Amino acid sequence: MPAFKYRARGQRGDAIEGVIEAASSDLAATRLIEGGLTPIDIDEVQDKVGMSSDLADLFPPEVKLVDLIQFSRQMHSLLRAGVPILSALHGLANNARNRTLAKTLAGVIESLEAGRDLSSSLSQYPKIFSVFYISLVRVGETSGRLEEVFRQLATYLEREKKTRDQIKSAMRYPTFVITAILVAVVIINVFVVPAFAAIFEKFGSDLPLPTRILVGASDLTVNHWQGLLVAIVLLVTGIRLYIRGDTGRYKWHKLQLQLPLVGKVLYQATLARFSRLFALVQRSGIPIVTGLSVVARALDNDFVQERVLTMRDGIERGEAISSTAASTGVFDHLVLQMLQVGEESGTTDQLMQEVADYYDDEVDYAIEKLGSAIEPVLTISLAALVLLLASGIFLPMWDLYKVALH
Incomplete structure (x- = not known):
């Protein structure tokens, strides 16, 4: 998926720069707006290091337990604050330190935009999100307590990491x-x-x-x-x-x-x-x-x-x-x-x-x-x-x- 380098203004007028992956520049602008940013300039990033990029695709970083814990904690905080799911995922995908997790969240966003629910979108990545994780998200969607489920998931994963x-x-x-x-x-x-x-x-x-x-x-x-x-x-x-x-x-x-x-x-x-x-x-x-x-x-x-x-x-x-x-x-x-x-x-x-x-x-x-x-x-x-x-x-x-x- 193409990457776009952007300059934008935050809600308080502060300048923000970064890179976002999207199918087109229009979709990149839409995602920035949904994330609460006002885009100023969006340019496609040209791949000047094809060999290193290919190697990075061949050996992507593993999504570790600590990455899932951090993702679950952030989702709980954002949903509890009233941020829509798509906006929350856009922000987390843009700021994720783990490249594999960022690409996964981008795929989840595309699935959500296609009309699927969150649990079905996560189930497309079984190597990252376990059956247990997806099942709990489905429980949260069914009961309307998704933010509580993400808190429970973070607590459970922290205990599993400790174990x-x-x-x-x-x-x-x-x-x-x-x-x-x-x-x-x-x-x-x-x-x-x-x-x-x-x-x-x-x-x-x-x-x-x-x-x-x-x-x-x-x-x-x-x-x-x-x-x-x-x-x-x-x-x-x-x-x-x-x-x-x-x-x-x-x-x-x-x-x-x-x-x-x-x-x-x-x-x-x-x-x-x-x-x-x-x-x-x-x-x-x-x-x-x-x-x-x-x-x-x-x-x-x-x-x-x-x-x-x-x-x-x-x-x-x-x-x-x-x-x-x-x-x-x-x-x-x-x-x-x-x-x-x-x-x-x-x-x-x-x-x-x-x-x-x-x-x-x-x-x-x-x-x-x-x-x-x-x-x-x-x-x-x-x-x-x-x-x-x-x-x-x-x-x-x-x-x-x-x-x-x-």
Whole structure:
């Protein structure tokens, strides 16, 4: 899309210069006026560095979580101040520091001008706006509380960023240890074991089982690494293709909640997301059947999504919320109790918000303890590796020593 360099006056008469992308100079002027600016001069920017521009298109900057947080915060502030959506997006697109986000917002603006709603326009960019993000925007459009939804999105994304940073911090030491172990294993297989294998071969006697395991692993690594590499690539590719399918993705999402150490954290995080979204839907005044459909799509877990849709179908048949939730078998006692109390008292949204806050705190605590929980597993694994190496190398050396004595 062409870019236009402009000079304009702000609402207070201050001079403003910048660059805006538009299909034509007339459309650029229209967008400036909608953004509250009075255009003075608009000139098309000539591309004098075609190669660098092409490279920038080939390697566009990634839209990070912090960019989405800032965008959501700004949209909340602008909409709360009464700025129309198109004007708000024009201003954010012109001032966005991330080039990819700016081009995305320009595409969203074009989609809105073509008559689509905001959630449908955002859904054209699934790599930037997740299903969860789009679903919440759709809730905001349906309920007329779009500015509140953007505030909720900013808060949620900030918590998600905090959680990711905590996980990275907790996994830094285990990752370092695992990397060191893998490097040590490769060095031992490629350089150490072959040298000892030549000595053991001259010895001529039967080797102990640990030694045979080490020699076999070393032979596979050194002499058949091409086949080993192909097997690993095929295995990884096969698993990824399987997970991308409906059945594989469902089973993988179910397995995630049952994994040791991290399964409980993922389960609590899913309950927190469900509770927070359900509270938001309840406050928005959306029919509960429609709201649960939106919540299910936003959970990002096919296994739990299917259970929530089952819950929705039960409510559609006239059953109580708490009883249908209990029949799914996916919610714990706390969520079920709060749903039952909320039904009786008419405060479901408040109670589910409290449940979400509780599980968010539990997730924070579990992540803080994740590193210390992994350390014993690493210690045992490292001890087993050292035992295998020691027994595989030193047992035959001890036999050689006894032969030398006799």
